[in-house]
Amino acid sequence: MSEHIDETIFADLKACDPEDVILRTGSEFDKTCDQYFVNVWGHRYCVDLKNNEVRPELEGSGLKTYHGFLYLFILYYLMKSKNIPPSGEWVSQKDIPGGAGFFRGPHTIPVELITGRFKDELGLFKKECKKAGGVSIEMADAAYTFEITPTLPVAVLYWQGDEDFPSEAKLLFDRTIEQQLPLDILYALAVEICHTLGK
Known part of the structure; x- marks a missing residue:
């Protein structure tokens, strides 16, 4: 369902420093394949920067996304989220x-x-x-x-x-x-x- 996502968002993530993304999110980055791997709501997702695609790491797993909203969230999370603990409020x-x-x-x-x-x-x-x-x-x-x-x-x-x-x-x-x-x-x-x- 990544076809619902503007390719410029993938371009913005490509411009990010992978080491910074990893530090902020706890994700992994495979520089050979140009792919991030991140856990969201108990499922592991692959963000494929070569093909501008977000997908579950294992075919048939993961949550069924509504109009790509989950994948949009994942992209933004990798780009912009901060490594700050929840406040509990x-x-x-x-x-x-x-x-x-x-x-x-x-x-x-x-x-x-x-x-x-x-x-x-x-x-x-x-x-x-x-x-x-x-x-x-x-x-x-x-x-x-x-x-x-x-x-x-x-x-x-x-x-x-x-x-x-x-x-x-x-x-x-x-x-x-x-x-x-x-x-x-x-x-x-x-x-x-x-x-x-x-x-």
Whole structure:
């Protein structure tokens, strides 16, 4: 699905110093093949700079990306992310500078994909989150954190609905996300999370 990604983004990554990328992200670089290898959400991906392609290292593995959003995130992560530890403070997308204006309309995070799948089945939500590598935390009716990368944890919260109120889901991000990702790349990541859990 790398055909959805502008080739100039690959060119920008090619211009980066591989040693700097490795230090910031913990990725690996094969200079013979001109390829980066990076772990994202428990899967290993290859970024092939010769062919302008992002793909799972092993064919048939990895997450199914939505319009290449995951691969766009991976490219930006390699280019720009900082090696700073998570703060442990959770914030919503609207707590991030500029987020209240950005995350609405066409950029509303599609958490309805999650509630549409699980509805009032809290047990199924827990089961699928564990299957996706989630670690339970004490928030909402059920909540799980996911290590997208070592410096980018994301929490998914779920409130079970009843006869008066529908089920509700919410994504939270570590406070340091504002230093790591611009809003459009954060949106791309959030969409991928919703599609992965809501599939």
